[in-house]
Amino acid sequence: MSAVGTLVVTDLDGTLLDHHTYQYDAAQAALALCRQRRIPLIFNTSKTLAESQALASALSLHWPMVVENGSAIHLPEPLEGEPRAVILGQPRQQLVAWLQRERQRAGFSVQGFSDWSVAELAAHTGLSLAQAELAQQREYSEPLLWQDTEHAFLTFQASARAQGFTLLKGGRFFHLLGQTDKGRATTWLRQHYHTRSGQPVQIIALGDGHNDSAMLAAADVAVQIRSPVHPFPPKPAAKRVIQTELCGPAGWAQALLSLLDPQPAAAH
Ligand SMILES: [Mg+2]
Structure with missing residues (x-):
């Protein structure tokens, strides 16, 4: 899959972050690949802006962030005429x-x-x-x-x-x-990047929970991350659905590496 026009939209807890420990060590190789290819890695989480910013800063990420289950989309580096935040939720x-x-x-x-x-x-x-x-x-x-x-x-x-x-x-x-979810925010992001680039946008979304279903359904490639504590939620109606073998960040990395880099040089 070409990295041009690709967005990675991801849940955090139980997906990029381990359900029990909140660690992401097992995802390092895929994080590095996204960084190297400058692929937007967009958090779409039930976490707050403060929590998301702390993680983005630890990972040196400056991409938009969707927080509180699709309630607000923050654009850290808006172009002229773009807002800093789009609010879809309720106070x-x-x-x-x-x-x-x-x-x-x-x-x-x-x-x-x-x-x-x-x-x-x-x-x-x-x-x-x-x-x-x-x-x-x-x-x-x-x-x-x-x-x-x-x-x-x-x-x-x-x-x-x-x-x-x-x-x-x-x-x-x-x-x-309020009347929103991670899927509405994902659709907003697709339109936003399409307007910016004039190119079609391909979205890979990754999540482990029921609250990720709308986000996965709004993606081109939906990756359901295996959970150590519950079965996969029902399959979303995306064009392509992948269910990972491994749980949490290890499954996250495995899926992204195979999608973005089908012959990984750094396989181990
Ligand atoms: Mg989750």
Whole structure:
């Protein structure tokens, strides 16, 4: 596959980052190949901007980033006339206010990040305190730990929908957000790069969870990353679908190397 006009759009947790350790060492060879070919490597994550920027900075990446499950697209180096950020989601205060009203009204047993201290968030996620601090800096979504029955969840979900909100299932949490998802953001990115270059754009998207399905469906090549904790979600309706043998960052690297560099010189 030619690297010209190719975008790599990727989930982070459980995909580029190991589900348990949040490490990405196993992905180094593919990261290096993307860097060498100057292929845009675009995060599309439920993480916050602060968390995504910390990782991008560690990897010396300066590409656009989609954060909070398609709620906002940040363009670090906009051309003249382009915005710095495109907001597709809803402000978090509105989501949290609705959540509090729903709990009072129906007595749902559900907790959100806004109910927790940084230390509690670290304990729930396995993040360090410094990382949990960045994870708390949410602007457009509220991750939820559902502790009620399945039946109550369906009622809660219907109520969220009636309010114009979306509930997505992520790796560890449900995510309450506006009417957006990673797929809408991926379609926006395709149009953005097409307008910039005047060329057709080919998108390789990689993800491990249910909240990645819309992103994978919006791609030309959908890579489902094997998870150590759950089976593959249903196959997306993309032109080409690959399911990795290896989990997390090792599977991420294996798929990208075979797609971008069919005869890798650095095979080992
Ligand atoms: Mg994931």
